[in-house]
Amino acid sequence: MFFGADPLYLLLVTPALLLAGWAQSRIMSAYREGSRYRASSGVTGAQAAQVVMQEGGVRGVAIEPVAGQLTDHYDPSHKVLRLSAGNYQEDSLAAVGVAAHEAGHAIQDATHYPLLVVRNLMVPLAGLGSNASMLLLIGGIALQWPALMYVAIALFSLAVLFQVVNLPVEFNASRRARAMLQESGLVSPEEDVVVGKVLNAAAMTYVAATLTGVAQLAYFILRSGALNRGGRGGDDRTA
Template structure:
């Protein structure tokens, strides 16, 4: 299992989808970054306006280094925006900033899937880091119980990714609706914002598919899916 060509056969569809999704994100972002918003606001200002539109005023907004490293931190109630979003006036910046503000709104309103995702973060992180190790030990020792333990660990990653999909799609929906309702973008600008957010959504789909196919590979190699555990 240290190097198994069968693994790449299982993961090939997800790898191709991930590569296509990344190309689409870069293309959509590059296009949207060249178009200034008619409202003349920055990404940080747009995020603040989206949150204020629902009375959410206790979330801080701060810059963070990195390319498209934007995220909402539910533990510290902080929305962090990358340099290409925080102070930029482009439609791409507004869309991404509003998407992250959408997560803050989900948190404020007790959106169920987000709460479940937050609970799964440490479990999924542990499973992602150690499932492979447990599986390899299980195969080395010839212990089906240890192998099943590794599969169970990685199953947490799959569950996390499945829960993450509605969270991300809902945040994008909120972003587009609030940008329009607050007048931060016009109906003519909305398709550009939608293109950026839809492209980003495919990266989450690719990640989910990758986790599912990896789990199927584990099941195949364990013999639980008709494969062989040798």
Template sequence: MFYYDSTYLLLIPAMIISAWAQFKVSATFEKYSKVYSSKGLSGAEVARMLLDNNGLYNVPIEVTGGKLSDHYDPTRQILRLSNDVYYGNSVASLGVAAHEVGHAIQHKTAYKPLILRNSIVPIVNLGSSMSWVLFIAGLILSIQPLITIGILLFSGVVVFQLVTLPVEFDASARALKELGSRGILYNEEVKGAKKVLDAAALTYVAATIMAISQLLRLIALSKRND
């Protein structure tokens, strides 16, 4: 049966890396959420400070549900912070808050990888939802063009993940620079924030590896159908 195909073995390394990345980010955030910043500022206060310092007075900050659900919405230009980050004054909270501000700064400065990522979102959304449908239909009906289209659509997902990497790395670099240069966190605190952001970056690396593995699996399955 298709669902028990041996090509699933291609996904095992990616699944292991993904599980490890999720554990790493959770454990690291938990560790540094107990290390409080010397200045006692909350994530929301730091985010507001950094936004204003970069001329982003019009970007509001909202509390959003969930854990580590923090994000910047470029469409509505809203910064959303999870409850722990919004109210927290730990090194972890400030690091995550500053990272999301980094995305807002990218948006303001028209950071090219961010523009590219945002521009392909509609295509990627279509590709992620339709690629497998077309691919499986092509396999079942032995229609090679459908299989090829499915692979091409899923390739867009891989491109999206690859473009996401520099976007996330750059946001973290901006965050750490802002936190250090403005004296919000001191040296050892900046190092702690860096560990939190580095751990978070691993989840994006893992997602990219998983997408590439899925694409390789599709290609392997398509060759069986030749």
């Protein structure tokens, strides 16, 4: 890769990438473990999501199965909660936990949880930022054009800011899910420990991705500064 050969990039970003790899393996193992335990209440993921949304005062949100593994998400624009086929129909603690987490997002939407509102407003900007910034950055470095690099860094900052705003939204959805699952009697306090492991492991993948973004941003800022200083140094020598 382009930046991979730079020792500064390796120094700043590698620890975050290692953390991301560790978080990824941890969510897979936590999910596998949670999938082995049947919820004693016998509810499926879809039924748990239904109960959690009902208790949370959510009306008019459909629950649909969707293809893939861990593809579960709440779609605020279409008011649909989509659960991966396994989590939709299975009655494991992992399925119930993930489904309840997505229902937590539906509750955030229905109650206009401020950080979710901000996050949703940022979606188009963040998408633009992460796609365009890399191209502009590589162009800026190749052409030794600082202005282009600053625009790229500003765009990339938006994408990182989106990840930062998203973190409390994710933690809040899990907190709501676990509280509602216990209040409604779908999950016992002992079972909540297993659900908590799955949801915390999932949250850790978001934390690791955010740290990777912050580390990359720090690298880009440092590199663009070095480029600038190098340019000025050259001027000094010729003056």
